[in-house]
Amino acid sequence: MDADQYVVVDVDEAEHERFLASQVALTDAARQLVDATIRTQVGAEELDAVRGELDALVARLRTSQLPGSYGVSLTSGGTFRNYGNAVVGKRNAVAPPLEVERDPAGRAWSHFALGAAYEGPPGLVHGGVTALILDQIAGEAAAAGGTPGMTGQLNLRYERPTPLGPLSVEAWVDRREGYKTWVKGEMRDAEGQATVTCEGLFILPRWARELVDEETKARYQRTGAGDAPGTPGD
Amino acid sequence: MDADQYVVVDVDEAEHERFLASQVALTDAARQLVDATIRTQVGAEELDAVRGELDALVARLRTSQLPGSYGVSLTSGGTFRNYGNAVVGKRNAVAPPLEVERDPAGRAWSHFALGAAYEGPPGLVHGGVTALILDQIAGEAAAAGGTPGMTGQLNLRYERPTPLGPLSVEAWVDRREGYKTWVKGEMRDAEGQATVTCEGLFILPRWARELVDEETKARYQRTGAGDAPGTPGD
Structure with missing residues (x-):
């Protein structure tokens, strides 16, 4: 870990907050999907159909994405963001999040x-x-x-x-x-x-x-x- | 943990395997979604649109589901299944899986x-x-x-x-x-x-x-x- 891995993103704070709400809502929906994927008892044909549509959603999200992991960023307004963290990350569906x-x-x-x-x-x-x-x-x-x-x-x-x-x-x-x-x-x-x-x-x-x-x-x-x-x- | 929490599911092994392939493929797609959700840089409108469609997919999976967590099951053919496990579970998108x-x-x-x-x-x-x-x-x-x-x-x-x-x-x-x-x-x-x-x-x-x-x-x-x-x- 080096200090230069902290990316300073110079975005308008208000615009950032608007994005954050949508990102957090999407991540919460992804957590629901993870839970439903474990517990579902629907048949194979429906599972395959859902997967096809899910693949298409993933492709839409990937049209513009970070080249690697989220890292830790600091906005121009001084907000510290570790939204990718595996325990507390607001944008990480693996995190509960705490x-x-x-x-x-x-x-x-x-x-x-x-x-x-x-x-x-x-x-x-x-x-x-x-x-x-x-x-x-x-x-x-x-x-x-x-x-x-x-x-x-x-x-x-x-x-x-x-x-x-x-x-x-x-x-x-x-x-x-x-x-x-x-x-x-x-x-x-x-x-x-x-x-x-x-x-x-x-x-x-x-x-x-x-x-x-x-x-x-x-x-x-x-x-x-x-x-x-x-x-x-x- | 009591022994009676091990559910013996009496399903035909071949039918089970057909379901498993679809379940595993869906879980792999869910892992892609988790990764894309962290890394995406698409705008708020598109995030909201994707979330709406994702919510609908989750609802389809939940039309029939286990009442609680996956547990550990044993099929009539003797196959041990811990597919919900947080590290090795084939049906758990939180698991890498190993x-x-x-x-x-x-x-x-x-x-x-x-x-x-x-x-x-x-x-x-x-x-x-x-x-x-x-x-x-x-x-x-x-x-x-x-x-x-x-x-x-x-x-x-x-x-x-x-x-x-x-x-x-x-x-x-x-x-x-x-x-x-x-x-x-x-x-x-x-x-x-x-x-x-x-x-x-x-x-x-x-x-x-x-x-x-x-x-x-x-x-x-x-x-x-x-x-x-x-x-x-x-």
């Missing part, structure tokens, strides 16, 4: 629901999907506390099965040292019981250390979440 | 490619997506070796960034004790360099211990992969 709340004390959390597309054992969330979501939330907690980083380690303990349906997740900065931030987190079922707990280590990459200001640098050196009130990460 | 090869010595591996839908940092695979895939492959290695289990722990170390594009993953049974199987695994980039390594602990749930035969029980008690030639798990 709407994440953040506290500058170094805490992030989300309430969400997972359906058929996230299944592992029958009726249960795939163990790897809980890992995917905890990685994202733990990284957001580190960033919210003003000490962002890339995942260095992630250790997960599966306490009990995670049922499909309404869930919540929360993570908080446990301690800091150098450019390292340790974060703890939990996935919880609808009753609030922890199903999976984790500890993650997030490290600011070397190339990024030269880009941060002195105040941010100092924040990494303090130990313990309580000593580092921090500022919002994004 | 085609997994297995060795009864307790090893599983796969070659695959990840596109825009699996992005975290710009151009890179989301760290949680590597965890998702490693969890699945490690579980399959345990099962391939004849000692299946549910994930109890998963510890991941991120050695270097994982680029989007062609990748491979491999996992192998490291040791066994009681109903526990420890598995090690690696995600590798196109050059074969390990990007993420893991160790997972897989535990046979209590309810399942009464269902396994004496030969399988004995397999769990042996220590070390070399002492347990095992049999294919699924």
